[in-house]
Each structure stands twice: as structure tokens, then as C-alpha cells.
Amino acid sequence: MGTVNIKILDSTLREGEQTPGVYFDSHIKLAIAELLDEIGIDIIETGHPAVTDEIYSTVKMLAGKQFKSVIGAHARSVRKDIELALDCGVGFLGIFYCVSDERLNGVFKKDLQDAIEKIVTSIEFAKKENPGLLIRYTPEDTVRSEYKNVITAAVAAVEAGADIISIADTTGFMVPGTSKNMYDYVTRLKEDFDKRSLNPLIAVHCHNDRGLALANALDALRGGANIIDASVLGLGERAGIVDLAQLLAVLTLEYNITGWKLDKLSDLYNLVSTHSGVPVPVNSPIVGKNAFTHCAGVHTHAAAINPMHYESINPELFGKERHFALDHMSGIASVRFALKQVGISDLEPETELLVLERIKSIGQRGRIVELSELPHIVETSKHYKRIIK
Numbered sequence: 001m002g003t004v005n006i007k008i009l010d011s012t013l014r015e016g017e018q019t020p021g022v023y024f025d026s027h028i029k030l031a032i033a034e035l036l037d038e039i040g041i042d043i044i045e046t047g048h049p050a051v052t053d054e055i056y057s058t059v060k061m062l063a064g065k066q067f068k069s070v071i072g073a074h075a076r077s078v079r080k081d082i083e084l085a086l087d088c089g090v091g092f093l094g095i096f097y098c099v100s101d102e103r104l105n106g107v108f109k110k111d112l113q114d115a116i117e118k119i120v121t122s123i124e125f126a127k128k129e130n131p132g133l134l135i136r137y138t139p140e141d142t143v144r145s146e147y148k149n150v151i152t153a154a155v156a157a158v159e160a161g162a163d164i165i166s167i168a169d170t171t172g173f174m175v176p177g178t179s180k181n182m183y184d185y186v187t188r189l190k191e192d193f194d195k196r197s198l199n200p201l202i203a204v205h206c207h208n209d210r211g212l213a214l215a216n217a218l219d220a221l222r223g224g225a226n227i228i229d230a231s232v233l234g235l236g237e238r239a240g241i242v243d244l245a246q247l248l249a250v251l252t253l254e255y256n257i258t259g260w261k262l263d264k265l266s267d268l269y270n271l272v273s274t275h276s277g278v279p280v281p282v283n284s285p286i287v288g289k290n291a292f293t294h295c296a297g298v299h300t301h302a303a304a305i306n307p308m309h310y311e312s313i314n315p316e317l318f319g320k321e322r323h324f325a326l327d328h329m330s331g332i333a334s335v336r337f338a339l340k341q342v343g344i345s346d347l348e349p350e351t352e353l354l355v356l357e358r359i360k361s362i363g364q365r366g367r368i369v370e371l372s373e374l375p376h377i378v379e380t381s382k383h384y385k386r387i388i389k
């Protein structure tokens, strides 16, 4: 794969807080933003200042930090929302409004022209107040809305000064390789802008309702998308959105994009997990406890000789280590490897076997033996005598 120019927008503090039961205190938001900045995230979406005083104050505090990341806020297409966001001093503003006839008529008792007027007025106002502001317009539930409405509103938004158009798969509805796919959607939208000599950046916001958020985001990238939204642990409404660590891993490994401090991802995930109450799944790629742990005897034997036999990702890239689980599946190769890790060598073969036996017996009871237990198991095994013949 060649190199691509892609920006990452993290929405842990905005979308992530829309996870049922998740709330981050202001100082935790600051700690999360510091790590996102250190990792090298381009845009940090921090919240919707019109919602509470607390969010307003936090967004303002974060925007005042000397981060390399651009700090962003969310706003409805309402003057008060935009004024509050501008007052926070953000560098990025995400404005949203629906464009589907059904929602406009049913919920707002409006038509598309009314909606476009609101969108255009909002964008023109924000741009006039702060010409340097990056403005993104999102037609809500873009991919399920009438395409002609989307393109009409998006063109009006760009002509009014929007820099970015976001394609929102608000309900995780798209499936790569079918007739409803992101590649075709992005391609078509870009062509339609091109015909009008407009060239906004295209962002994608993919929800994970079908477990395809990352696949859809990569499909969009292939179609020419410029910005991908993600969050730590994929936190967000319902099944959430694209998982940040998985996205950065794929972009690093397959698209040769460098510059992110990937070894900080574990700290970030631990912090967010602790304060969201959402555990990091043990089998989560990159950050999960088992992500680089080999288990079955034949795997550990082969992987100890050459890790690439059973790995396609080097753990060191993420500041992680390869592990060999000590449990009922272990063989003598994993025991020897683990012994070396704790600095024990020159064990009698008979003691090695006793250690293995003990590990297997603990494993059969459904527990993994920790490396820290190993010296004690060795000591115990040395004293073990078979008295019943």
C-alpha cells in the first residue's frame, strides 16, 4: 500500500461520553486530552459546550492549552450553540443538521430549504467571527438520507465556508462489498463536488452496530476520505465507533504512516477504561491482555524460535512484549522461555517437568500462572518427592 494523507479525529470526550453510564470529570478529560496530544492525534473533539456549564468550562480550558492537536467542539445549527463554542476558543467546529425529508417534516416541521438556510446562516456566522476556524458540516444519518438532499445541503455548506463534509453512518448501516458501501459513497460525493469545482475535505464517522466500523472507515479511505473519526475503546452511542488503537495500528502497518507515539496507547486505554468503567477486553487487538500472548504448545514452540510464525504484528511497535501463557496448554518450550524471563536457568530436566506438571494442573482449574509465581513453583518443585510408588 502506498502512503496516504489521513487525519485522525478522536471523539472519546464527545462521542465517548455518549456511552450509556460514561462520564469523565473535567480533570480526567484533561488527562485524556494530554495523552491524545502526545500520541499525535490531529483533532480532539471535546464536547458540546451548550449542553452544560461543566462541558463549556472544560472545552474552554482544553482550547486554551498549547496542544499540537486542534481542539474541537460540537454545535447544533443554532446561533447560541455556535457563540458558546466560539467563546471557548476552539480551532474546529462541528455543525450538524439533518437533511432527510422524513425527519425534517416529521420532527422539525420544516423542509430542506429551511434546513439549508439554517445551516448556511450558522456556517457564515461562525466563519465571519473566526475566519481561521475549521468548520465541519455533518448531514445527520448521511448515508440513509436522500442523496440529492445530502449533496444539495453539503454544497450549500461548502459555499458558505465549511471546510469539511462528514459522512455519518450514524446507525452502523453500511457493509463493505455490498450495494451500501462507503467506497462508492465517498467516490460519488467527491465526484459531485469536483463537478462544481469544490474541494472540501471528506470525513467519515462510522458506527459499529454491525461490527464493521473500522472496515467501513478503511473502505472510505480507499475512496479518498481525508479524516477518520475514532475513540478509545470505540466508545460511543450503542455499539460505539471505530476503535482508535486498531485504526492507528492498521494505518501504521498497511499505509506506512509514521509519527504516532503508539507506545502511549496502553496508558491511554488504561486511563479511559478506569474512568469509563468499560474494561479493555482481554482479546482486544493491540491493547488487550492477550493481544501478544501465545498459548497452545505448538504455537509457543514455533513462536519462541521465530515469532512471525504466529504473529503478523510486532508487539514492540506498541511498547508491548510477547508473552507465553502458562496454563494447561503449555509445553516445555514455553516453560523454558518463561524461566529465562525470570532469570532461572540450569534447572534439572526432572524439575523442569515437575514445574510443567504443576503449571498444567493449575491451568486445568481455569487459571493462568503469572510469571511472578514461577520462582516459587520452581522452589516447591525442587522439594517435591514422589513417596508413593
Ligand SMILES: [Zn+2]
Pocket (backbone or CB within 6 Å): 015, 170, 205, 207, 236, 237, 241
Ligand atoms: Zn456518532
